[in-house]
Amino acid sequence: MSGYTQSYVSGPSNVELIGDTIGEHFDKAVGRWGSQDALVIPFQNISWNWNELKKQVDNMAKGLIQLGLKPGDRIGIWSPNNKEWVLTQFATAKAGLILVNINPAYRLSELEFAINNVECKALITASKFKTSNYISMISELAPEVEGCQPGELQAKKIPSLRYLIQIGEKHSGMFSFKEIIELGELESNDSLDEVGKNLQFDDPINIQFTSGTTGTPKGATLTHHNILNNGYFIGEKFGLTEKDRMCIPVPLYHCFGMVIGNLACMTHGTAMVYPSESFEASATLETIETQSCTGVLGVPSMFIAMLQHQDFNAFDFSSLRTGMMAGSPCPIEVMKEVTDKMNLREMTIGYGMTETSPVSTQTDLDDSLEHRVASVGRVHPYVEIKIVGENGKIVAPGVSGEFCARGYHVMRGYWGDPEKTSGVIDDSGWMHTGDLATMDRDGYFNIVGRIKDMVIRGGENLFPKEIEDYLFKNPKIAEVQVFGVPDLKYGEELCAWIKLVDGEDSNDEEIRDFCHGQIAHYKVPRYIEFVDSFPMTVTGKVQKFVMREQMIETLKIQEAKTA
16 A cells, blocks of 8 residues: 555455454354463463353353343443453353443542443442552442342442442452352353343443543443454454463553453454553563563553563563554654564554544554554554544645544444534544544554644644654653643743653753754753653553643742742
């Protein structure tokens, strides 16, 4: 493909879209690769093949049906990564239940919002995670749980919720996860088969809440068809087979874990390997070596943490070849280091969003290093992409504009919110991502920033990612984030938050000298702050709006002191 004259492309394929539900395709995978490793979780001492995984999944699904849950009912899961999460993902799909992914970092008001927003009938919960005591929070939100019979909760603040299922030892008013499995063991497969006959691949099967950085979270509603096919084509781009073992340190509550991880693996018979409940550089590095992983997934900050680990050079990466870095813009230098130092010669870069299941573009294994480190690849099969300007018209190759996607992978909509849905999906079915991108004449895409992140300084449109990529070349800089802050003279000025490599020192003047003569003067940050960390979501996405708010407050204090 070459010689595009406008920034529009559609993804060709000689492979048909999968017309199965997730449950149907899961059973086909088991039929093909039954004795091969399916799920490996060292910290839970789990090593199941596909036949063993199916037995657990089917019993879980039958148990949920026996509770009285019906296809279309919403069931939340509030837990870090573990075997129970994986079982829940596949079991709910088989039972036709809509799985609601709840961020493990959510606190009381956020949990209450999520449950009520989609009217969850059941909630599977861990006991605790890091500083969060889930059982205490649930008891505070629904004190009625104390003393009630399991399955008979009637809580004033969360009226739709009836069933609470606890991972581990059970609390008053709750079922244990083990009890649901045992309930299913007592039942024949008739109930599961009956439910399966009536499920359609266009049925909604998953609700994932967007980050909610600009208001309350929105529940992106995805179907079997959306996420099963996206997972399959991602796995094709990885070149996955039943001989591969994918290390998955990214969270399951996000598309990265459950689609790019689990569904890409399931559709190719690849083993799913979980190193820890949440990302830990040490555990991930150790698991890659001890489990002979051939692939690994992560957001850039995860790979940076691994590369900078004090014992990095002691680990053996000879088994690795592929994976994906996605979730936030990838610094070019990080991709080069990952390729060179971690043996990830077939590493891919992907781009997408929850609302598109998630991937729209991905690099190919045989792409040049330049394309693999400096682009987010080309269009996925059966996906259409266009780049449009402010007037809504398609722009020429090389011109930046909003990235829009259309195809099988676009969500059904935001649950119960047609107004917000119509705000991002237009009458022609295009999903407007809010991301600024360019497409070259060969069909490769580059994400240059968020429309909301773009800084307008004195009439100049500045893209933070371009400046971040340059600053990251400085060997003293471990991580950098650039954003805009208000300015009376220019409207906005650039600010850079910089995290230095351990043991390094620097100052504003040295950073500006590094920029002098290399990038235009108006791209050199006026404000430079050296920090130890950045405010982030659980998925590793930097929250620039938080940084901007903190910086505005800092500048006000500084101005007050000099006034």
